[in-house]
Amino acid sequence: MTSSNKSTKKNTAQQKHPRYVDCDNCSMQAICQPIGSDNQSIDLTKNYLTRRVEVSTEQSSSQPLNQSTGATLFEQARPLTAIFAVCSGTFKLCQRNDEGIERVVGFRFPGELMGEDALFLEAYNYSAVALGDNSVCEVLVDSLSACSQLAPELQQNLIQLLTKQSYEQQQNSQAIIGKKSADCLLAAFLLNICQRNAKHSGNETEIELTISRQDIACFLGMRRETLSRLLSKFQYEQLISLNGRQLTLLSINHLKQLANQ
Amino acid sequence: MTSSNKSTKKNTAQQKHPRYVDCDNCSMQAICQPIGSDNQSIDLTKNYLTRRVEVSTEQSSSQPLNQSTGATLFEQARPLTAIFAVCSGTFKLCQRNDEGIERVVGFRFPGELMGEDALFLEAYNYSAVALGDNSVCEVLVDSLSACSQLAPELQQNLIQLLTKQSYEQQQNSQAIIGKKSADCLLAAFLLNICQRNAKHSGNETEIELTISRQDIACFLGMRRETLSRLLSKFQYEQLISLNGRQLTLLSINHLKQLANQ
DNA sequence: ATCTTTTATTGATCTACATCAAATTTAAAC
DNA sequence: GTTTAAATTTGATGTAGATCAATAAAAGAT
Structure with missing residues (x-):
């Protein structure tokens, strides 16, 4: 399973000026x-x-x-x-x-x-x-x-x-508990954080993931290996893209469909 | 797997007078x-x-x-x-x-x-x-x-x-989300409802289960078949006993141990 | 009481996820 | 820069719990 964008280097686009919420x-x-x-x-x-x-x-x-x-x-x-x-x-x-x-x-x-x-x-x-x-x-x-x-x-x-x-x-x-499978759970989580983040960033499809995989996995109650595999799968399926810490939701509709199972 | 008390019939000890909470x-x-x-x-x-x-x-x-x-x-x-x-x-x-x-x-x-x-x-x-x-x-x-x-x-x-x-x-x-296995989840649930029920009944080890298996399973996010199997297992392991709708916690300590995993 | 319907239990099989292990990437330290 | 450590990804395998299917036991209806 080869993810689409792997070769990009030097993509730690560090935001020097932190954006304060209104x-x-x-x-x-x-x-x-x-x-x-x-x-x-x-x-x-x-x-x-x-x-x-x-x-x-x-x-x-x-x-x-x-x-x-x-x-x-x-x-x-x-x-x-x-x-x-x-x-x-x-x-x-x-x-x-x-x-x-x-x-x-x-x-x-x-x-x-x-x-x-x-x-x-x-x-x-x-x-x-x-x-x-x-x-x-x-x-x-x-x-x-x-x-x-x-x-x-x-x-x-x-x-x-x-x-x-x-x-x-x-x-x-x-939105998190009681999801059928780990796919649904992760989809729901990604939608949830992007939506919440959008309240101040204004962008519902992108987020800078400052949260480590370990923390996400722990929160979702799954192993980091499983999370890693799922993220790879989501990338392969063109649902998301990951550039360093930058996460982009490519197909919100498909993700929503997945989340509501 | 034979559960200990099955032969008891006519145990629907219907409480004519519902107990109102103080x-x-x-x-x-x-x-x-x-x-x-x-x-x-x-x-x-x-x-x-x-x-x-x-x-x-x-x-x-x-x-x-x-x-x-x-x-x-x-x-x-x-x-x-x-x-x-x-x-x-x-x-x-x-x-x-x-x-x-x-x-x-x-x-x-x-x-x-x-x-x-x-x-x-x-x-x-x-x-x-x-x-x-x-x-x-x-x-x-x-x-x-x-x-x-x-x-x-x-x-x-x-x-x-x-x-x-x-x-x-x-x-x-x-107390419910993110439990490792269905055993832990069920143990946590049983302890939780008995404890809450005890606030008015005064008895932390017994509860009259008016809730159907289906509803419990749905709440816990598992299938009723799984719940049924677990209840049988818990009875076999002398953790609980079930007489009709009457549930008794036989070993709160073991259940707590199980729940905290 | 008997018959019907619903609810609960048990069995057999299959799959998603955990677990163990190794490789690879990224970040930190020097 | 190089070295070391931490975080992440990928692989191989085993098991818990879902799913399909069939009884069995309650609960209602007549």
Whole structure:
């Protein structure tokens, strides 16, 4: 099985300038925009919000998963002090179960939230690891809580945000679990990440895969060998093309057909 | 392979009097108890709450899944007017995807909520079908919303409720997805439902399985033949015993060991 | 009660994926 | 640049679970 494009070298088209997501396309928006209860408006950045905090790969406190180091934004079971929105880059979310076995439970792209599902609970449900040099917006929970008691509008927005978020999470995981075969699963996954990535990149057919094969395989519950074979097969079948880290969906229709089995 | 207890007949120990869950053990509690903002308390039942609405098997509007009829409490995609807590009995939740393929996406036991994950969104995410003669408590969303604007206490409770709920949902689905083998999956499932059922029954080792094999298999993403074989194997290995619909976990430790693989 | 229909169990076979192993490519270190 | 290590791809083989098919047991109907 010979894949079409293999000879291309020097295709690590490193984007020097990371693209930050627009606030308009961010899930945090509901609680990040200036809130004016009638005439008295609250300056959010003076209260609970810090924009564009860099999370670079250097200082990694611990290795959350066997391989691939990366900056850990927060760790599972630690007290929840803040929730985050991804500004640029990709994060992976890892969860350790009772028996100490770790799994990749999700990925987050620009404009998506992290930690919000444990808001007002004691601790983070999972660890968040930056895949590369990323940035986030940070919302301090205590300050947010204090503010929301002043502004009922904010509280209403918060409920909406949590509901929508929980809904989308459910949709995303629904799209993954219970697929008939690994083909379908992978097709669904590729469509899912490209669609989510498009919210800020604007391109639904291309994505720069900062996620390693190992992490993808772990998330999808298959072996990396299987994933590798499937990617080769998809390339052979002209469903996708892979140039280094650049993934292009060549036939979204066929992929959708495959995914819905 | 001969299962230990097969000869027992007439073991359909029908519980004439369905056990209703205590309000203390119900997830709806946060918004169902009388709320007193200082001295002016709101009478909930006069506003948005109706307790113990019967949902009997008779009048089924449509067959949500290929087999097993049952009263449909609400249907996917219909406007969300109310959220529910199970009082007695078991419900199954079905979801149809874009391609029209239906799946069982969950079950609800007494004290658990339904529809709450779409609160303040347009429509229900799934259909809810009663497995037998059940009952629910109903909370009307419009009235709840109106009330919550009067009582900030209620709104705070609502946020807590939604967060906890979303967390538990995630935990439940995490316990299921990505298991190595069907054995582990089934072990995890049996432990999960017994544990959830124990919240109102008080017995963590026994449960009356109102759910059909087909529905369980569909939920777990396996064929009913496979499920049947596994149940037989579990009985042979003295992990469980099955008397009609009565399931008993004989060795919770072994099951847990199996589930965490 | 008997008859019919549905639901559940067991058997035989076949395939998708895991597993073990080796080669190859890519990235990091020097 | 070269060397080393890590990540990815490809190959060979075995097994878990799907699929097809046939009973067997409940549940309803009469």
